[in-house]
Amino acid sequence: MKNISVIGSGTMGNGIAHLFAQHHFEVSLVDLSPDQLHKGMATIGKNMDRQIAKGTLTEADKAASLNRISPYTSLADGVNKADLVVEAATEKIEIKLDLFRQLDLLTPANAVLASNTSSISITQIAAVTQRPSQVIGMHFMNPVPVMKLVEVIRGYATSEETTRQIMDLSSQLEKVPVEVQDYPGFVANRILMPMINEAIYTLYEGVAGVSEIDTVMKLGMAHPMGPLQLADFIGLDVCLSILRVLHEGFGNPKYAPCPLLINMVAAGFKGSKSGEGFYSYPAGTKDYPVSSRFSK
DSSP: OOEEEEEOOSHHHHHHHHHHHHTTOEEEEEOSOHHHHHHHHHHHHHHHHHHHHHTSSOHHHHHHHHHTEEEESOHHHHHTTOSEEEEOOOSOHHHHHHHHHHHHHHSOTTOEEEEOOSSSOHHHHHTTSSOGGGEEEEEEOSSTTTOOEEEEEEOTTOOHHHHHHHHHHHHHTTOEEEEEEOSTTTTHHHHHHHHHHHHHHHHHTTSSOHHHHHHIIIIIHOOSSOHHHHHHHHOHHHHHHHHHHHHHHHOOGGGOOOHHHHHHHHTTOOBGGGTBSSSBOTTSSTTSOBOOTTOO
């Protein structure tokens, strides 16, 4: 695999493009929005500047890596030479199914089609293509260039060869791939999202405030980030979507999203990306959260 197409230039998409380009792959970054594509490329440059400041990247490395990324607003042009497509679009099943129908028609017959979905069924996605054995989940963690884990999700029809290719490729990217089976939420979010949801219920029921809940989990459980700040970082809308997938997929009320989370997303409070969630982000960045409207 030499030519990689990444669909979506948001937080996950630009991180995935950054990672592949830094490891000497030719990358096509595809987004229908020129503004979003420009923003994604700018983010990659800023994140590489952070690596330079830390001494893990040189200016020459940055220039070479950026030169390996070609931006496209046309899906057809962006995937017609792909050996691997990594879809990193919005976590909505309708959008993903439509994309994979198109990718199946537009990509070379031998291309592997991967989804960065954090919860949606790979089997369901693969079923809308004529190559289900070549469809797989490749779930990166955020921030992609930093986090070591890749969940490799096998759909019902994913072949051994496709799985081996993606496991090997993940290792080439200096990640640690973990193979998991295709059930709602896979492993990471099946465990993480109920914890975040319970933290929101703890706030909703008035047991403690935002900073108190996060402090207990950081100092008492050795978590690097409290669950409510982590929810802001992930995106409250994304958390809600994943919980709904779990609730629908298992039919178990323990996965039902907290009413507070539902109301916050409906009101536009989506976390750091919107400027406010459980914390406020007046500087426009997740790096500097301040006390929120929930503070005592």
